[in-house]
Structure formats: C-alpha cells, structure tokens
Amino acid sequence: MTELDLDALIDDAGTRIIVTCGAGGVGKTTTAAALGLRAAERGRKVVVLTIDPARRLAQSLGLTELDNTPRAVAGVKAANGGRLDAMMLDMKRTFDDVVLQHATPDKAEQILANPFYQALSSSFAGTQEYMAMEKLGQLHKQAEQNGDWDLIIVDTPPSRSALDFLDAPERLASLLEGRFLRLLLAPARGPFKLMSAGVSMAMSVLNKVLGAQVLTDVQTFVAAFDTLFGGFRQRAEQTVALLREPHTSFLVVAAPQNDALREASYFAERLRAEGMPLAGVVLNRVTNSQATELSAERSLAAAEKLEEADKSPLTAAVLRLHADKMQQVVGDHRRADRFRRGHRAIRTVEVPALADDVHDLTGLRQIGDLLTA
Amino acid sequence: MARLHVVTGKGGTGKTTVAAAMALSLADEGQRVLLCEVEGRQGLAQLFDVPPLPYVERRIAQGPGGGEVFALAVDAEAALLEYLDMYYHLGRAGKALEKVGAIDFVTTIAPGLRDVLLTGKVYEATRRKAHGRLAYDAVVLDAPPTGRIGRFLNVNHEVAGLAKVGPIRNQADAIMGMLRSDVTRVHLVTLLEEMPVQETLDAVEQLEKIDLRIGSIVVNMVRNSPLDDDALALAVKEKLPTAELTRGLKAAGITIGADLVETLATEAHDHAIRVGLERENRDRIDALGKKVVELELQPEGIDHGTLFDLAEELRHE
Structure with a gap:
C-alpha cells in the first residue's frame, strides 16, 4: 500500500503521455484538467485532450467551441517555459480528417457522402473511443515533430465500462476487415463463384428486406473504404503500441463506490495483462470530516436527546447532518481500505470530496494540490 | 392511456x-x-x-x-x-x-x-x-x-x-x-x-x-436536509450562531474539543452550498413544466x- 506521488510523475521528463480512465461520473475529466494545469505551472508543455467535459469545467479551460484543435488556456501561471493547451474531441471531424488524409480527393468525397459512412462516423458505438485514440496518435506525432508539447494528458470517453476504449479500435478494425465485407467486395474483384449458393440466397433476402439500394450502398462504401483498411488497422496497432511504451502512464480514477471500485479493479487487471503501465489509482471524492471523533451513532443520539428535551433544534439539525456525513465517511473509508488491501501492489492517492463543483482555474489548482498532498 | x-x-x-x-x-x-x-x-x-x-x-x-x-x-x-x-x-x-x-x-x-x-x-x-x-x-x-x-x-x-x-x-x-x-x-x-x-x-x-x-x-x-431554510440561509453565509451551538452541544452532553462547534458549522456551510446548487438544478428541471417525481x-x-x-x-x- 504505497502512496501515489503525482508530482513525481508529472515532473519526470520521461512521462510523455498520461491517460486518465475509469467508469463514468467519477471525476476523470476534472482530474485530467487539474493535473494538466499543475504540470504546466511546474514547467511542462502540456496539452489536455478532453472528450465530453461538463459545461462549467469546459468554460474554465476556455473550451467554448468544439473545433478539434488545441487552444492555449488563459490564466495559467506558467513557469519555466510551461504552457497549457486544451481541446475537446470532435469525433466525426477526426474521422473525416483520417479519410481525407488517406484517400484520393474523389474517393474521399465518395466516402464522406455515403450514408453508411455517415452512420458509422457519427453514431457507431466505439467510434468515439477509436477517434480519441486516433487524436492521441496525432497529437503525439505533432509533439514529437515540432516540440509543441512534452506532455499529453488524455481523458477517455464516458462509458459504463472503463475497458471500452481499449477494445473499440480492435472492434472497429475487425468489423471493417470481417469476412462478410470480403464477400461483399468479391463480386467487384473476381469470380462470382466465390459466393456459395447459401450466401447468395441470403444476400437476395437481405436485399428484399433492406430495400434494393442498401447493399449497393454498403458495397460502394466498402469498395471506397478498402484503400483505407490497411491504414486503419496499422494506425490502431500503432496507437496501442504507443500505450505500451514506458513514457505512457495510466491513471485510473475511481469514486469510493462499489461499482466504480470494481471497474477500477478490472481495469488494473486488464492493464497488467496488456503490459500497459499503471501509475496508480486516484480514489476520488472520498468523504472526510474534521470531527471524526464524534461518531455517527453518538451524534444521532445527541440529536435525539435535544429533540426529546425540546432544546436547540438548530444544534439537533447540525448533529443529524454530521451523523449523515459520518456514515458516508465510514462507508467511503471502508470501501477505499478494502480496495487498497485487495491491491497492495497498486499505488493510490485519496482526494477528499469538495462541497462545490470545479468551475475555474482556482478550483482546478485546489484539486491539483489535493492530488499531490 | x-x-x-x-x-x-x-x-x-x-x-x-x-x-x-x-x-x-x-x-x-x-x-x-x-x-x-x-x-x-x-x-x-x-x-x-x-x-x-x-x-x-x-x-x-x-x-x-x-x-x-x-x-x-x-x-x-x-x-x-x-x-x-x-x-x-x-x-x-x-x-x-x-x-x-x-x-x-x-x-x-x-x-x-x-x-x-x-x-x-x-x-x-x-x-x-x-x-x-x-x-x-x-x-x-x-x-x-x-x-x-x-x-x-x-x-x-x-x-x-x-x-x-x-x-x-x-x-x-x-x-x-x-x-x-x-x-x-x-x-x-x-x-x-x-x-x-x-x-x-x-x-x-x-x-x-x-x-x-x-x-x-x-x-x-x-x-432531504435536516436543516430548515432559515438555518441553510445562515449556514451559507457562515453565520450560524456559534453561541447557541455551544449551548446546544453542552445540553446534549457532548464535550469534545474546542473546535467542534467550528467544524460542525463548516460542515453545515459546505452542505448548504451543495443544497443551494441542488436547488438551482431543481429550478431548472421545474422550469420545464413537466411532472417531476422524486425518489429518495x-x-x-x-x-x-x-x-x-x-x-x-x-x-x-
């Protein structure tokens, strides 16, 4: 049970990529932003890639429009050449850019106009994850080439499962390389006899059900996309390889609730299996009290005593409030301790819950202090 | 239906x-x-x-x-x-x-x-x-x-x-x-x-x-908050009457540390801020004019x- 030292992590020039992950709603994006700000103010050249920040947090980073390009964050007290840029991911635009970059202009136009491409690029479950990885790859390349940044902090998409973003690139790639697609392409390429009688009968049924132009659309899409397949597979593999390099660190964020902790356990296990470096776990929003010596039970009993004696209802109410809080304090600490005992090899840091949402750089600095306290 | x-x-x-x-x-x-x-x-x-x-x-x-x-x-x-x-x-x-x-x-x-x-x-x-x-x-x-x-x-x-x-x-x-x-x-x-x-x-x-x-x-x-609206209003402004709290704690038989009153007042303050945010959010929901159902x-x-x-x-x- 060792303490996670995040200052050491961000001060280490060897740390080039930090990926924050965890179940939805645990404070991943806030953690990524706070860490980015702190690193910048300690002299790193940082870019933070956020996926879907809360409006107030986005405003605090000056992210008022989604333009898919990193912008300098105003109000950063950067020291020693440090800087902070931030951006919000636009997944459709990122996908379009990949197409434009890899296909000839007329092919690209054909792909972008195809209804299947439009469906895939705007709503395929997993496109967001895939495009987050794609954007990370681009930022990394840009950082290596012109030295714009020496630290990239990337937030992962909000999903029920923290593992989705590791699996999405592979899922999309295998879909685009699947056997059915090969079969669809076959007529355009060679002898029809490649298709068995069963398959061609099945195709004619699909044609009937979907309407005649649907399979044609799919075929056109696939044929146009075919040139990109090699590119896609390769890119997905490169990004995954990037995540295995020693200059990458994963930071798992978990709130002290059973679901989020279970998710964090799965994730830590998965990272180990994949050979990806886990820096540690941030146990976020742990309820704390300065008066733990007054237990929930005693506080409640005292409140009842006052109520029975009809004395100071205000004090009774404040005591009831403290009792509620102590129940949470005890529960949160019990769950956090259980997690630490179950994962002795994993470094953790505990961040207390704050009363207010973070909505400006001062709030982010405060989180930064708590992360490294 | x-x-x-x-x-x-x-x-x-x-x-x-x-x-x-x-x-x-x-x-x-x-x-x-x-x-x-x-x-x-x-x-x-x-x-x-x-x-x-x-x-x-x-x-x-x-x-x-x-x-x-x-x-x-x-x-x-x-x-x-x-x-x-x-x-x-x-x-x-x-x-x-x-x-x-x-x-x-x-x-x-x-x-x-x-x-x-x-x-x-x-x-x-x-x-x-x-x-x-x-x-x-x-x-x-x-x-x-x-x-x-x-x-x-x-x-x-x-x-x-x-x-x-x-x-x-x-x-x-x-x-x-x-x-x-x-x-x-x-x-x-x-x-x-x-x-x-x-x-x-x-x-x-x-x-x-x-x-x-x-x-x-x-x-x-x-x-649900144990504090009534008056108490919440005072707590937000950090103006809970500490003298009353001191007397109340004494009457309840609680004699822990000198800063307990201050700590409890701070907890009430943080709580009141959160309740305030929740109410703002509730107002935004109510402004929709839809049926609202609360679950504890x-x-x-x-x-x-x-x-x-x-x-x-x-x-x-």
Missing part, C-alpha cells in the same frame, strides 16, 4: 433501477408488465440477481401490487434472424448469413438499422395479443442513455438515409407511429447535478422536437428490498 414507458437518463443516474422500479409499480393485481433492456449489458439480471437473461420473455418478479413482471434482453441479431424467419422462412439462408458475419455486420455498421430491430421487438411486444386481450398491460423499456436517446427513438429518420423503401422502412414507419402516439411516454431520470440536469434539458428539447411525449422527470437519489437516496445501495421500496414510492405518485 400510456402503456409503453421508455426510461432514459445520463449514465450513473440509476436509469435501469428506475425502469425496474417502474415496471414493479405498474404490476397491479392481475396485470402483466414486460421490462425490456436493449444494450446487451444484462443490467436487469444483475439488478434482480438472476442468471443472464436469454432472448426470451421470462417471469422475473411479482410486483408489490400482486401483478407479474416479465423481463427480456432484446438482442439485435436475434431480432433480425427472428424477423427474417417470420417473414421469409429463411432456414438455411439465415444460418449462412450468420456464419459469414452478415447479421453482425448489418446490425453493427448501421446503428439506425440496429435501433429499428431493437425498438421493433418492443413495438411487437406492446401490440401483441394473446387469448383475445393484450399480452402485456404495460411495457417498460430501459433505453439507451440521454446522449443517444434522440437518435435511438427517431428510428424513422435514422433509417431514412439507409433504406428508402422496403419492409425495414415500413417497419420503421409503424414503430415511429406508435412512439409518437398516446401509447408512449418517455421518462427521464436525473440527479440534481450539473451534467445530468443539462443532459435532461437537452434531451427533452430534442425529444419534443421529434414529437415524442415526455412522461415524467424522475429526480433520483434525493437527500438508498444509502446502502440498491438490492431487491430497496427496489420494492422505490416501486412503492412510484406507486404513490
């Missing part, structure tokens, strides 16, 4: 729990209610603590009112095969399609088609007749989260670009007809926090734009018992 209840909400707001509690609350004596999930997450099986649900409607619980609740995990691929078999008597060809990955491909690459298949099954169950009466008195759908709900329910539009004619198109039109009719209500689950409330407001606007009817806004995990926080988490408590709360609404 509304019989199809679609439940959505931001991830983490307890949408599945509320959908299940709603199904239980609708199951009055002699009634049959179907509870459907469509995201392949087996959330209902976890909630009811039963083995993973197959693509078969099976009885899962008895409602507090005495009626029966059935559950179904709708699977797009199974629904497509079922559909093909029903209308085209596929047999061997269906197997061939599955084998080459066509079913997987079609349902994955075109989410619009996938959603027609998923909503299509719910549509079929809602209309189904058995023994001269409706097979289910009500159907509750644990739908995708608010971020996706507009697309998911706008089946017609999503499929329009893909299939301009043909049976799928006709099916989409029929489903849309039911979703827009008086039979269907969409309920949104939220917490009194910034992101879920914002998503709720966005989703309501989006859903009404496509002529869907909003049922209720379910404010989940509500915590279950501090020990959700199990079978608390699910029934929530169902009882909903029954009294």
Whole structure:
C-alpha cells in the first residue's frame, strides 16, 4: 500500500503521455484538467485532450467551441517555459480528417457522402473511443515533430465500462476487415463463384428486406473504404503500441463506490495483462470530516436527546447532518481500505470530496494540490 | 392511456433501477408488465440477481401490487434472424448469413438499422395479443442513455438515409407511429447535478422536437436536509450562531474539543452550498413544466428490498 506521488510523475521528463480512465461520473475529466494545469505551472508543455467535459469545467479551460484543435488556456501561471493547451474531441471531424488524409480527393468525397459512412462516423458505438485514440496518435506525432508539447494528458470517453476504449479500435478494425465485407467486395474483384449458393440466397433476402439500394450502398462504401483498411488497422496497432511504451502512464480514477471500485479493479487487471503501465489509482471524492471523533451513532443520539428535551433544534439539525456525513465517511473509508488491501501492489492517492463543483482555474489548482498532498 | 414507458437518463443516474422500479409499480393485481433492456449489458439480471437473461420473455418478479413482471434482453441479431424467419422462412439462408458475419455486420455498421430491430421487438411486444386481450398491460423499456436517446427513438429518420423503401422502412414507419402516439411516454431520470440536469434539458428539447411525449422527470437519489431554510440561509453565509451551538452541544452532553462547534458549522456551510446548487438544478428541471417525481437516496445501495421500496414510492405518485 504505497502512496501515489503525482508530482513525481508529472515532473519526470520521461512521462510523455498520461491517460486518465475509469467508469463514468467519477471525476476523470476534472482530474485530467487539474493535473494538466499543475504540470504546466511546474514547467511542462502540456496539452489536455478532453472528450465530453461538463459545461462549467469546459468554460474554465476556455473550451467554448468544439473545433478539434488545441487552444492555449488563459490564466495559467506558467513557469519555466510551461504552457497549457486544451481541446475537446470532435469525433466525426477526426474521422473525416483520417479519410481525407488517406484517400484520393474523389474517393474521399465518395466516402464522406455515403450514408453508411455517415452512420458509422457519427453514431457507431466505439467510434468515439477509436477517434480519441486516433487524436492521441496525432497529437503525439505533432509533439514529437515540432516540440509543441512534452506532455499529453488524455481523458477517455464516458462509458459504463472503463475497458471500452481499449477494445473499440480492435472492434472497429475487425468489423471493417470481417469476412462478410470480403464477400461483399468479391463480386467487384473476381469470380462470382466465390459466393456459395447459401450466401447468395441470403444476400437476395437481405436485399428484399433492406430495400434494393442498401447493399449497393454498403458495397460502394466498402469498395471506397478498402484503400483505407490497411491504414486503419496499422494506425490502431500503432496507437496501442504507443500505450505500451514506458513514457505512457495510466491513471485510473475511481469514486469510493462499489461499482466504480470494481471497474477500477478490472481495469488494473486488464492493464497488467496488456503490459500497459499503471501509475496508480486516484480514489476520488472520498468523504472526510474534521470531527471524526464524534461518531455517527453518538451524534444521532445527541440529536435525539435535544429533540426529546425540546432544546436547540438548530444544534439537533447540525448533529443529524454530521451523523449523515459520518456514515458516508465510514462507508467511503471502508470501501477505499478494502480496495487498497485487495491491491497492495497498486499505488493510490485519496482526494477528499469538495462541497462545490470545479468551475475555474482556482478550483482546478485546489484539486491539483489535493492530488499531490 | 400510456402503456409503453421508455426510461432514459445520463449514465450513473440509476436509469435501469428506475425502469425496474417502474415496471414493479405498474404490476397491479392481475396485470402483466414486460421490462425490456436493449444494450446487451444484462443490467436487469444483475439488478434482480438472476442468471443472464436469454432472448426470451421470462417471469422475473411479482410486483408489490400482486401483478407479474416479465423481463427480456432484446438482442439485435436475434431480432433480425427472428424477423427474417417470420417473414421469409429463411432456414438455411439465415444460418449462412450468420456464419459469414452478415447479421453482425448489418446490425453493427448501421446503428439506425440496429435501433429499428431493437425498438421493433418492443413495438411487437406492446401490440401483441394473446387469448383475445393484450399480452402485456404495460411495457417498460430501459433505453439507451440521454446522449443517444434522440437518435435511438427517431428510428424513422435514422433509417431514412439507409433504406428508402422496403419492409425495414415500413417497419420503421409503424414503430415511429406508435412512439409518437398516446401509447408512449418517455421518462427521464436525473440527479440534481450539473451534467445530468443539462443532459435532461437537452434531451427533452430534442425529444419534443421529434414529437415524442415526455412522461415524467424522475429526480433520483434525493437527500432531504435536516436543516430548515432559515438555518441553510445562515449556514451559507457562515453565520450560524456559534453561541447557541455551544449551548446546544453542552445540553446534549457532548464535550469534545474546542473546535467542534467550528467544524460542525463548516460542515453545515459546505452542505448548504451543495443544497443551494441542488436547488438551482431543481429550478431548472421545474422550469420545464413537466411532472417531476422524486425518489429518495438508498444509502446502502440498491438490492431487491430497496427496489420494492422505490416501486412503492412510484406507486404513490
């Protein structure tokens, strides 16, 4: 049970990529932003890639429009050449850019106009994850080439499962390389006899059900996309390889609730299996009290005593409030301790819950202090 | 009267729990209610603590009112095969399609088609007749989260670009007809926090734009404050009367440390700030002018018992 030292992590020039992950709603994006700000103010050249920040947090980073390009964050007290840029991911635009970059202009136009491409690029479950990885790859390349940044902090998409973003690139790639697609392409390429009688009968049924132009659309899409397949597979593999390099660190964020902790356990296990470096776990929003010596039970009993004696209802109410809080304090600490005992090899840091949402750089600095306290 | 209840909400707001509690609350004596999930997450099986649900409607619980609740995990691929078999008597060809990955491909690459298949099954169950009466008195759908709900329910539009004619198109039109009719209500689950409330407001606007009817806004995990409004107002301004608190603690027999009063006042201050934020968020919900239902926080988490408590709360609404 060792303490996670995040200052050491961000001060280490060897740390080039930090990926924050965890179940939805645990404070991943806030953690990524706070860490980015702190690193910048300690002299790193940082870019933070956020996926879907809360409006107030986005405003605090000056992210008022989604333009898919990193912008300098105003109000950063950067020291020693440090800087902070931030951006919000636009997944459709990122996908379009990949197409434009890899296909000839007329092919690209054909792909972008195809209804299947439009469906895939705007709503395929997993496109967001895939495009987050794609954007990370681009930022990394840009950082290596012109030295714009020496630290990239990337937030992962909000999903029920923290593992989705590791699996999405592979899922999309295998879909685009699947056997059915090969079969669809076959007529355009060679002898029809490649298709068995069963398959061609099945195709004619699909044609009937979907309407005649649907399979044609799919075929056109696939044929146009075919040139990109090699590119896609390769890119997905490169990004995954990037995540295995020693200059990458994963930071798992978990709130002290059973679901989020279970998710964090799965994730830590998965990272180990994949050979990806886990820096540690941030146990976020742990309820704390300065008066733990007054237990929930005693506080409640005292409140009842006052109520029975009809004395100071205000004090009774404040005591009831403290009792509620102590129940949470005890529960949160019990769950956090259980997690630490179950994962002795994993470094953790505990961040207390704050009363207010973070909505400006001062709030982010405060989180930064708590992360490294 | 509304019989199809679609439940959505931001991830983490307890949408599945509320959908299940709603199904239980609708199951009055002699009634049959179907509870459907469509995201392949087996959330209902976890909630009811039963083995993973197959693509078969099976009885899962008895409602507090005495009626029966059935559950179904709708699977797009199974629904497509079922559909093909029903209308085209596929047999061997269906197997061939599955084998080459066509079913997987079609349902994955075109989410619009996938959603027609998923909503299509719910549509079929809602209309189904058995023994001269409706097979289910009500159907509750644990739908995708608010971020996706507009697309998911706008089946017609999503499929329009893909299939301009043909049976799928006709099916989409029929489903849309039911979703827009008086039979269907969409309920949104939220917490009194910034992101879920914002998503709720966005989703309501989006859903009404496509002529869907909003049922209720379910404010989940509500915590009632022990402090009254006067005390909250003082606490926000850090002006709680410390002299009274000191006397009160003494009267209650609590004599811990000198700074206890200060600590308790700080806790009350933090709490009052949070209550203030919650009220701002509640005002934003109320401004929608929709029916609002509150469900209390279950501090020990959700199990079978608390699910029934929530169902009882909903029954009294």
